[in-house]
Amino acid sequence: MTKSKTSANSNDGEGRIRKENMKKILQAAEKVFAANGFRGATTADIADEAGLPKANIHYYFGTKAKLYRTVIDDIVELWLSSFREISEDDDPASTLADYIRAKMELSQNRPEASRVFANELIRGAPRIKPYLSGDLKEWVDHKASIIDKWIEQGKIAPVDSRKLIFHIWAMTQTWADFEVQWSCILGNENGLQQSDYENATNAIITTVLRTCGLLPTPPRVTDIELPITTQL
Amino acid sequence: MTKSKTSANSNDGEGRIRKENMKKILQAAEKVFAANGFRGATTADIADEAGLPKANIHYYFGTKAKLYRTVIDDIVELWLSSFREISEDDDPASTLADYIRAKMELSQNRPEASRVFANELIRGAPRIKPYLSGDLKEWVDHKASIIDKWIEQGKIAPVDSRKLIFHIWAMTQTWADFEVQWSCILGNENGLQQSDYENATNAIITTVLRTCGLLPTPPRVTDIELPITTQL
DNA sequence: ATTAATCTTGACCATTTGGTCAGATTTTGA
DNA sequence: TCAAAATCTGACCAAATGGTCAAGATTAAT
Numbered sequence: 157m158t159k160s161k162t163s164a165n166s167n168d169g170e171g172r173i174r175k176e177n178m179k180k181i182l183q184a185a186e187k188v189f190a191a192n193g194f195r196g197a198t199t200a201d202i203a204d205e206a207g208l209p210k211a212n213i214h215y216y217f218g219t220k221a222k223l224y225r226t227v228i229d230d231i232v233e234l235w236l237s238s239f240r241e242i243s244e245d246d247d248p249a250s251t252l253a254d255y256i257r258a259k260m261e262l263s264q265n266r267p268e269a270s271r272v273f274a275n276e277l278i279r280g281a282p283r284i285k286p287y288l289s290g291d292l293k294e295w296v297d298h299k300a301s302i303i304d305k306w307i308e309q310g311k312i313a314p315v316d317s318r319k320l321i322f323h324i325w326a327m328t329q330t331w332a333d334f335e336v337q338w339s340c341i342l343g344n345e346n347g348l349q350q351s352d353y354e355n356a357t358n359a360i361i362t363t364v365l366r367t368c369g370l371l372p373t374p375p376r377v378t379d380i381e382l383p384i385t386t387q388l
Numbered sequence: 389m390t391k392s393k394t395s396a397n398s399n400d401g402e403g404r405i406r407k408e409n410m411k412k413i414l415q416a417a418e419k420v421f422a423a424n425g426f427r428g429a430t431t432a433d434i435a436d437e438a439g440l441p442k443a444n445i446h447y448y449f450g451t452k453a454k455l456y457r458t459v460i461d462d463i464v465e466l467w468l469s470s471f472r473e474i475s476e477d478d479d480p481a482s483t484l485a486d487y488i489r490a491k492m493e494l495s496q497n498r499p500e501a502s503r504v505f506a507n508e509l510i511r512g513a514p515r516i517k518p519y520l521s522g523d524l525k526e527w528v529d530h531k532a533s534i535i536d537k538w539i540e541q542g543k544i545a546p547v548d549s550r551k552l553i554f555h556i557w558a559m560t561q562t563w564a565d566f567e568v569q570w571s572c573i574l575g576n577e578n579g580l581q582q583s584d585y586e587n588a589t590n591a592i593i594t595t596v597l598r599t600c601g602l603l604p605t606p607p608r609v610t611d612i613e614l615p616i617t618t619q620l
Numbered sequence: 621a622t623t624a625a626t627c628t629t630g631a632c633c634a635t636t637t638g639g640t641c642a643g644a645t646t647t648t649g650a
Numbered sequence: 651t652c653a654a655a656a657t658c659t660g661a662c663c664a665a666a667t668g669g670t671c672a673a674g675a676t677t678a679a680t
Contacts, residue, residue, distance in 0.1 A: 173627070173677080191511055196427030199668060209629050214669060216627095271510050277566040278503050278510075279423055288572035296573050319591040322570055323559045330558035334509045338554055340520035341528050359551040367595045405647075405657070431638060441659050446639060448657095 178216055180206045185227050190271035193279065194224050225283065228276065231269045232287060236295060238262060244305040248312045249370045253361045256324060260357045263332035270332035296321055313369030320367065327360045410448055412438045417459050422503035425511065426456050457515065460508065463501045464519060468527060470494060476537040480544045481602045485593045488556060492589045495564035502564035528553055545601030552599065559592045 184205035188197045199220050203210040217223040239258055242251050263270055276284055296318060303317035331338065331353065339348045365371040416437035420429045431452050435442040449455040471490055474483050495502055508516055528550060535549035563570065563585065571580045597603040 171626085177627085193425045193428050193507070196425050198666080200666085210668090211629055211670080212627085215629095218669095220668065274506070274510055274565070275425070277569050278506055281568045281572070285568070285572060285577070288569055289575075289577060292569075293573045293575070315594070316587060316591045318574065319588055322562065322573075322588075323592065323595060326558045326562035326566075327555045330554065330562075333506070334558075336513045336517070337509050337520055337524075340513075340517060341525045341554075342550065343521075343525070345517070345521060355548060356551055356554075359548045360555065362547075363555060363595060363599045366598045366601075369598075403656085409657090430636080432636085442638090443640085443659055443661095444657085447659090450639095452638065 174216070177206075177208065177212070180208065181213055181216060181223070182227060182230065185223050186231075186268045186272055189224060189227055190268035190275065193275040194220075197224075199223075227272060228284060231273055232284070232291075234262075234266070234269060235273075236291065242299065242302055244302050244309070246302075248303075248306050248368065249365055252324075252364055252368070252370075256328060256360050256364060257357055259324065259328035260331065260353060260360070263328055264353050267332035267335060270329050274329070274333045313367070315368055320364070324360070324364060327363070331356055406448070409438075409440065409444070412440065413445055413448060413455070414459060414462065417455050418463075418500045418504055421456060421459055422500035422507065425507040426452075429456075431455075459504060460516060463505055464516070464523075466494075466498070466501060467505075468523065474531065474534055476534050476541070480535075480538050480600065481597055484556075484596055484600070484602075488560060488593050488596060489589055491556065491560035492563065492585060492592070495560055496585050499564035499567060502561050506561070506565045545599070547600055552596070556592070556596060559595070563588055 181202065185197075185202050188202045188205055191197075192201070197220070199213050200210050202223070203213050206213070213223065217226065239255060242255075276282075281288055299321060300317040303312070303315070303320065306312045307314050307317070331348070335348055338352070339345065342348070342352060344352075362371060413434065417429075417434050420433045420437055423429075424433070429452070431445050432442050434455070435445050438445070445455065449458065471487060474487075508514075513520055531553060532549040535544070535547070535552065538544045539546050539549070563580070567580055570584070571577065574580070574584060576584075594603060
């Protein structure tokens with residue numbers, strides 16, 4: 157009735173404390189799960205990383221398994237939502253290049269998310285198989301069908317569309333998952349530089365566009381369709 | 389002095405029992421470490437997998453860390469030894485194709501080895517950084533220099549040789565590390581088929597050769613050298 | 621100011637974990 | 651055959667782990 161003083165001087169939401177702490181915990185959890193996998197991560201580590209007592213983690217999330225589940229679900233949502241819709245009328249070259257850039261930005265800005273996911277996959281995806289066979293499969297099927305249409309329309313060279321998608325993922329995610337390997341080999345033990353990501357992005361775009369016959373590169377090239385010739 | 393009866397009826401080595409058990413344990417350890425990472429793996433799991441009591445594992449390897457170290461070292465040795473030497477006089481197309489095939493065979497036949505390594509890298513490679521910056525960097529530097537010579541000689545199109553190697557690794561190893569993801573998306577929840585590996589191998593070879601301007605594909609192509617054009 | 625709801629936290633517990641050990645068993649070598 | 655060397659293993663331990671809880675502290679709402 158009486159206009160309560162605040163309740164939200166800037167409407168930053170009900171349960172302010174709750175929201176803030178859950179966020180802190182989720183960020184810490186992503187980091188620790190990325191670095192140790194589900195079994196290797198400890199709630200004590202997560203609590204330390206979040207700067208909260210361990211009991212607090214359980215107050216908000218119940219069990220380690222539920223916390224992990226939340227982290228994974230957030231990542232999946234990020235994954236699926238962060239790429240624009242595409243259609244068969246889009247320009248293949250710029251669409252593919254944009255997609256590769258977006259994935260590389262994720263690798264650079266959210267490497268831990270990528271690693272949590274990688275950990276889960278390496279273990280055989282015990283807790284996300286349904287998602288792989290469901291939403292993710294649908295997503296890939298849909299994108300692949302568009303690529304196939306591009307091929308039919310003679311817009312790009314014949315390629316195995318699903319494998320093209322897989323290999324784009326492999327090349328982009330490797331820069332997050334195995335960052336340490338690439339930085340060591342490039343002679344930078346302290347991590348990759350901005351320029352490394354830029355070069356890598358360009359290299360991947362080049363590879364994918366050449367694969368699709370979209371870059372007038374090595375020897376000159378024009379746009380014709382021809383039978384898929386793969387064997388050496 | 390007296391010619392001892394056997395000591396090895398078929399010379400399968402001194403310490404037969406020792407050798408056999410260590411092998412059993414190492415195989416079990418590779419599996420368990422691959423599936424759980426170092427911290428997530430338990431010596432009890434490894435013992436079960438090996439069919440031996442836990443104390444036996446410690447009898448042969450001392451600590452979990454030493455066992456892990458041995459597993460990693462074996463994998464590194466396998467890695468570095470399983471590709472033939474190459475020289476600038478070799479034919480680029482067949483050399484690259486052979487290399488990709490060899491890597492894919494490793495992915496198919498020793499997926500757990502690949503996953504142990506992947507686990508280690510995701511964690512920031514705490515125990516193998518020296519190897520990454522040492523032997524592995526040298527290996528890559530050497531191969532990259534040969535690719536660069538091919539470019540100079542006009543045998544292949546201009547490419548970023550190190551990134552080419554990285555991306556070959558990424559594309560080939562993803563079929564071991566993330567097998568479950570690809571099989572789910574391809575609609576085969578029970579794992580990949582022989583034909584999947586074959587198709588993937590061909591897709592990767594195609595991609596790499598097109599990247600290097602070595603496949604007369606999309607639109608027809610002849611073998612000329614031209615300036616590096618990478619930006620979209 | 622008061623009270624209900626929310627949040628905080630040290631202490632605690634049962635289970636799991638890496639690792640040890642001493643005594644028993646098997647293998648080896650002459 | 652027989653003793654030394656190697657192997658085996660159940661029982662055990664201290665530390666770490668996921669999780670609980672009850673009592674206090676803080677915040678929110680009137």
